[in-house]
Amino acid sequence: MEIxxxxxxxxxxxxxxxxxxLYTRDSVVLIDSGIDEDxxxxxxxxxxxxxxxxxxxxxxxxxxxxxxxxKSRFSVHILAPEIERQIIESPILEPFYLFGAAPPKExxxxxxxxxxxxxxxxxxxxxxxxxxxxxSVVSLAGHSPNQVGxxxxxxxxxxxxxxxxxxxxxxxxxxxxxxxxxxxxxELLERSNCDFFLPSHGDLTNDITGLLRLNRKVIExxxxxxxxxLKTPHTFDELLRELLDSFNVEVKNLVQFVLYRSTVHAxxxxxxxxxxxxKDLIANSLLWRIKA
Numbered sequence: 001m002e003i004x005x006x007x008x009x010x011x012x013x014x015x016x017x018x019x020x021x022l023y024t025r026d027s028v029v030l031i032d033s034g035i036d037e038d039x040x041x042x043x044x045x046x047x048x049x050x051x052x053x054x055x056x057x058x059x060x061x062x063x064x065x066x067x068x069x070x071k072s073r074f075s076v077h078i079l080a081p082e083i084e085r086q087i088i089e090s091p092i093l094e095p096f097y098l099f100g101a102a103p104p105k106e107x108x109x110x111x112x113x114x115x116x117x118x119x120x121x122x123x124x125x126x127x128x129x130x131x132x133x134x135x136s137v138v139s140l141a142g143h144s145p146n147q148v149g150x151x152x153x154x155x156x157x158x159x160x161x162x163x164x165x166x167x168x169x170x171x172x173x174x175x176x177x178x179x180x181x182x183x184x185x186x187e188l189l190e191r192s193n194c195d196f197f198l199p200s201h202g203d204l205t206n207d208i209t210g211l212l213r214l215n216r217k218v219i220e221x222x223x224x225x226x227x228x229x230l231k232t233p234h235t236f237d238e239l240l241r242e243l244l245d246s247f248n249v250e251v252k253n254l255v256q257f258v259l260y261r262s263t264v265h266a267x268x269x270x271x272x273x274x275x276x277x278x279k280d281l282i283a284n285s286l287l288w289r290i291k292a
Contacts, residue, residue, distance in 0.1 A: 003046050006196055006204065009133070010155050017062045017200050019043060020055075020150065020157045024131040027052035030076070031150050031157050032200065033066030036110060040066025044074070053130050055123060056080035057140075057159035058147035059087035059094065061114040063200065068115035079123040083146040088119055098258040106254045123148055140189075142182025143175060156194040161185045162215045164202030172247040173222055174215075175263050179270035183219065186212055222247075226267055227276060233289040240264050 005011050009023035020031025028051045033040055054076045056064050070076040080088050087093045091113040095103035125139045136151040140161035150157045163174045176182050197208045251257045271277045280287045
């Protein structure tokens with residue numbers, strides 16, 4: 001585990017979830033906090049200055065699992081976007097909305113629920129000055145309801161707004177809460193004038209052209225497969241099973257199941273609102289089909 005410099009006082013810690021580090025005149029601004037307390041402890045040992053600020057890009061547990069430790073040990077000032085903030089403060093909301101009701105114990109794990117932690121300030125898009133460092137907060141919603149990225153000195157920490165080739169090979173269908181917003185975030189990334197981009201799950205790069213193309217292709221392929229399957233009316237469960245089978249996805253536990261289910265719901269919502277699908281309630285079953 002090490003700190004790598006990008007430019008000037010802008011650094012990061014390469015990790016399964018990359019952590020951004022911005023040095024101010026006498027402190028550190030962290031971008032995300034990792035999966036848990038143990039990681040946060042190791043992170044703090046690396047820092048040359050005390051951590052005083054933490055910007056959470058979104059509320060998924062692997063991005064805010066170190067929050068509670070950083071707050072209790074160092075009184076870090078935590079900022080997070082609206083909606084994401086509420087989930088960080090009440091993490092039961094994550095498995096609750098994925099399951100659709102009070103979640104069973106199997107979903108109340110560290111992979112879906114970080115320790116609850118108070119957020120001090122809402123992170124809004126626009127300029128934000130922390131001591132002598134000014135960053136630009138940009139909306140990158142889609143993977144989660146109100147995810148943001150952080151740009152500073154022409155480096156964009158782009159959270160989970162796009163996925164690496166390795167992540168796509170592993171998961172086949174990556175997690176999204178809103179397909180249209182995800183596509184809009186890809187457009188924003190494409191227009192960015194930053195020199196470096198750091199996805200949370202991927203390598204630092206100065207060219208995201210290939211990744212943008214790959215992420216769009218995944219969405220196109222999944223959408224087209226859904227439309228092809230729904231030439232014949234399907235219930236949701238029928239569609240989910242056939243879709244996962246077609247992408248050679250083997251679901252091994254309930255956590256994976258609810259994440260894939262939620263993502264396929266996001267596709268159905270998108271395709272319905274775009275006018276490509278219709279739905280019918282027949283004999284107490286909701287059937288999905290392509291629009292005639």
